[in-house]
Amino acid sequence: MKHFEANFDGLVGPTHNYAGLSFGNVASQSNAALTSNPKDAAKQGLKKAKALADMGMVQGMLAPQERPDLHTLRRIGFGGTDAEVLQKAAQQAPALLQACCSASSMWTANAATVSPSADTRDGKLHFTPANLVDKLHRSIEPSTTGNILKAIFADSRHFHHHEHLPEHPSFGDEGAANHTRLCSDYGRAGVEVFVYGRAVTRPDMPAPKKYPARQTLEASQAVARLHQLEDDNTVFMQQNPDVIDQGVFHNDVIAVGNQNVLFYHQQAFLHTQEKLAEIQRKMDTDMHFIEVPTAKVGVQDAVKSYLFNTQIITLPNGEMAIIAPTDCEENAAVHAYLTELVTFNTPIKKVHYFDVKQSMQNGGGPACLRLRVAMNEAELAAVNPNVMMNDALFNRLNQWVDKHYRDRLTIADLADPQLLVESRTALDELTQIMKLGSAYRFQR
Numbered sequence: 322m323k324h325f326e327a328n329f330d331g332l333v334g335p336t337h338n339y340a341g342l343s344f345g346n347v348a349s350q351s352n353a354a355l356t357s358n359p360k361d362a363a364k365q366g367l368k369k370a371k372a373l374a375d376m377g378m379v380q381g382m383l384a385p386q387e388r389p390d391l392h393t394l395r396r397i398g399f400g401g402t403d404a405e406v407l408q409k410a411a412q413q414a415p416a417l418l419q420a421c422c423s424a425s426s427m428w429t430a431n432a433a434t435v436s437p438s439a440d441t442r443d444g445k446l447h448f449t450p451a452n453l454v455d456k457l458h459r460s461i462e463p464s465t466t467g468n469i470l471k472a473i474f475a476d477s478r479h480f481h482h483h484e485h486l487p488e489h490p491s492f493g494d495e496g497a498a499n500h501t502r503l504c505s506d507y508g509r510a511g512v513e514v515f516v517y518g519r520a521v522t523r524p525d526m527p528a529p530k531k532y533p534a535r536q537t538l539e540a541s542q543a544v545a546r547l548h549q550l551e552d553d554n555t556v557f558m559q560q561n562p563d564v565i566d567q568g569v570f571h572n573d574v575i576a577v578g579n580q581n582v583l584f585y586h587q588q589a590f591l592h593t594q595e596k597l598a599e600i601q602r603k604m605d606t607d608m609h610f611i612e613v614p615t616a617k618v619g620v621q622d623a624v625k626s627y628l629f630n631t632q633i634i635t636l637p638n639g640e641m642a643i644i645a646p647t648d649c650e651e652n653a654a655v656h657a658y659l660t661e662l663v664t665f666n667t668p669i670k671k672v673h674y675f676d677v678k679q680s681m682q683n684g685g686g687p688a689c690l691r692l693r694v695a696m697n698e699a700e701l702a703a704v705n706p707n708v709m710m711n712d713a714l715f716n717r718l719n720q721w722v723d724k725h726y727r728d729r730l731t732i733a734d735l736a737d738p739q740l741l742v743e744s745r746t747a748l749d750e751l752t753q754i755m756k757l758g759s760a761y762r763f764q765r
């Protein structure tokens with residue numbers, strides 16, 4: 322049976338805006354209050370997803386969440402008509418309104434942790450939505466994420482869905498952004514690398530001083546238990562707290578892996594050599610550890626350009642390619658490095674650049690925008706086909722964006738009751754396009 326990796330990109334929602342909600346994420350903070358362009362944002366994402374489909378990759382789309390989130394606003398005491406709820410929240414607690422309007426579900430690397438059936442004891446593909454407890458605006462995503470994943474991966478003969486971890490800082494879980502699966506071939510048991518920022522039960526271990534460590538060791542261990550992984554196919558590594566304090570809020574901002582390649586910055590981890598040796602010992606093939614030295618690319622350049630928030634994909638011809646943001650092309654040191662990288666003796670042979678600036682300005686690069694699901698043909702046949710990218714879906718979604726999305730949105734616009742109407746109208750139509758049933762609360 323054929324095995325491959327599918328990517329599910331988050332469709333950018335109609336309320337995409339810059340509210341500076343993510344302390345520790347430099348782009349989010351420094352672009353706060355910029356005017357956004359939701360239409361461009363959605364189209365940039367669709368273009369990248371379609372390009373991967375055109376390269377022969379299996380590519381799907383995940384629907385955005387319902388925002389403004391009236392349910393949460395009512396839950397915290399804003400009442401009246403929908404328009405009144407928005408107006409009162411805007412007047413009394415603008416930060417809470419902003420948290421309830423973020424289109425942050427677009428970054429589907431944070432939707433869940435996924436373990437392919439080749440790695441798990443029950444031979445099923447496991448999903449655990451990330452609880453994202455570190456940020457208020459993201460902590461309201463996991464239940465709906467779980468519902469969307471269950472609507473797409475519905476067949477219980479193949480897919481095993483878990484509830485998100487308890488909503489407490491001890492179990493801070495950021496999903497696939499802090500998880501990398503390495504393997505010799507997608508269908509063979511691999512090594513799942515969990516990268517955590519701090520260990521709650523081990524206060525003696527180093528932790529960042531300035532910015533939060535969003536992922537805990539305890540959360541990573543819980544996910545590995547739920548997913549029925551063996552010690553032989555898991556590795557737990559600690560992220561270097563110094564780089565978290567320099568703006569590396571997720572591990573996928575400083576490292577990315579694919580099959581037998583791990584591409585990472587010299588300063589990414591603690592106890593690097595020991596941990597890489599453990600990975601190699603547990604792998605059934607020789608690893609390519611591609612370490613980028615600080616002397617060639619500093620941490621600041623890596624964070625600004627998102628050199629490591631690139632996707633490394635295996636093309637149908639077996640070669641690997643890097644999907645990078647155009648910001649990498651614009652940074653001299655990073656561009657020089659990538660140009661050199663394809664000449665090294667590694668499986669990576671090509672770099673493709675994509676403009677995803679609307680997302681980048683909130684700290685989300687190409688890799689943030691996608692959830693990886695390694696699977697086989699039988700599993701793919703069980704996936705809702707209406708979310709899979711092809712010419713027809715690409716054209717249909719672009720028309721849908723043109724019809725419903727604004728081309729400029731400011732923080733002040735979030736209280737506009739018309740934005741709520743537009744968003745609901747758009748999402749209602751989307752559930753018909755993607756055949757998702759009544760996925761949203763407002764439809765029930």
Ligand SMILES: N=C(N)NCCC[C@H](NC(=O)CCC(=O)O)C(=O)O
Pocket residue numbers: 338339340341342343346349350423425428430431456459498570571573574683684685686688689690
């Ligand atoms: N690295 C990965 N996998 N994902 C990137 C997520 C970016 C997201 N930004 C935001 O949520 C900013 C929203 C705002 O400020 O309006 C975050 O910090 O959680």
